[in-house]
Amino acid sequence: DAGVIQSPRHEVTEMGQEVTLRCKPISGHNSLFWYRQTMMRGLELLIYFNNNVPIDDSGMPEDRFSAKMPNASFSTLKIQPSEPRDSAVYFCASSLAGVDTQYFGPGTRLTVL
Amino acid sequence: QKEVEQDPGPLSVPEGAIVSLNCTYSNSAFQYFMWYRQYSRKGPELLMYTYSSGNKEDGRFTAQVDKSSKYISLFIRDSQPSDSATYLCAIRKNQGGKLIFGQGTELSVKP
Numbered sequence: 468d469a470g471v472i473q474s475p476r477h478e479v480t481e482m483g484q485e486v487t488l489r490c491k492p493i494s495g496h497n498s499l500f501w502y503r504q505t506m507m508r509g510l511e512l513l514i515y516f517n518n519n520v521p522i523d524d525s526g527m528p529e530d531r532f533s534a535k536m537p538n539a540s541f542s543t544l545k546i547q548p549s550e551p552r553d554s555a556v557y558f559c560a561s562s563l564a565g566v567d568t569q570y571f572g573p574g575t576r577l578t579v580l
Numbered sequence: 581q582k583e584v585e586q587d588p589g590p591l592s593v594p595e596g597a598i599v600s601l602n603c604t605y606s607n608s609a610f611q612y613f614m615w616y617r618q619y620s621r622k623g624p625e626l627l628m629y630t631y632s633s634g635n636k637e638d639g640r641f642t643a644q645v646d647k648s649s650k651y652i653s654l655f656i657r658d659s660q661p662s663d664s665a666t667y668l669c670a671i672r673k674n675q676g677g678k679l680i681f682g683q684g685t686e687l688s689v690k691p
Binding site: 509 | 614623624625626672679680683
């Protein structure tokens with residue numbers, strides 16, 4: 468069974484460029500989470516969706532970040548324009564709503580030069 | 581003050597040692613407590629889950645919650661090199677609510 472799929476696995480871009488990260492949750496899961504992990508701040512929740520609807524986006528750092536979930540099998544996290552301080556590993560996770568086990572993807576390692 | 585505090589380590593122990601990993605949290609409203617394990621260059625995976633106070637055991641792993649002290653622990657018995665990873669505690673107030681993670685403790689078990 469495929470787990471959570473994220474692409475790309477690595478992204479190197481220059482400051483000011485648009486970055487789009489993609490996630491395919493586990494089939495049948497109806498909650499999807501975007502996290503960011505850095506050495507300084509650890510693992511932080513950016514936004515989560517239930518049934519494709521954003522529920523809590525209080526962790527989105529600023530307007531440069533946006534996330535969408537157009538259907539149950541796909542989500543994107545976009546950063547525009549990107550800045551060096553956005554460099555981090557971005558994880559997507561999915562779960563069944565109301566169930567505590569979240570399944571994480573392998574992450575996208577983003578470097579903004 | 582952070583809602584959950586965890587010593588980032590690193591922690592290095594010999595194979596076979598008992599490992600104790602800990603977190604403290606600030607809000608007594610938290611009821612759900614989890615431990616995730618994260619291998620290098622991988623996503624976290626759920627290791628242990630506890631609701632409210634008490635102990636839970638799973639093989640070599642024991643999770644302990646002391647709500648009166650706002651303190652959670654993970655014990656690993658007979659530690660193995662394959663246990664080398666970063667261990668993150670996670671807490672939440674309500675079922676289905678937002679998970680808040682600790683900083684993670686990096687553990688290395690030397691053969």
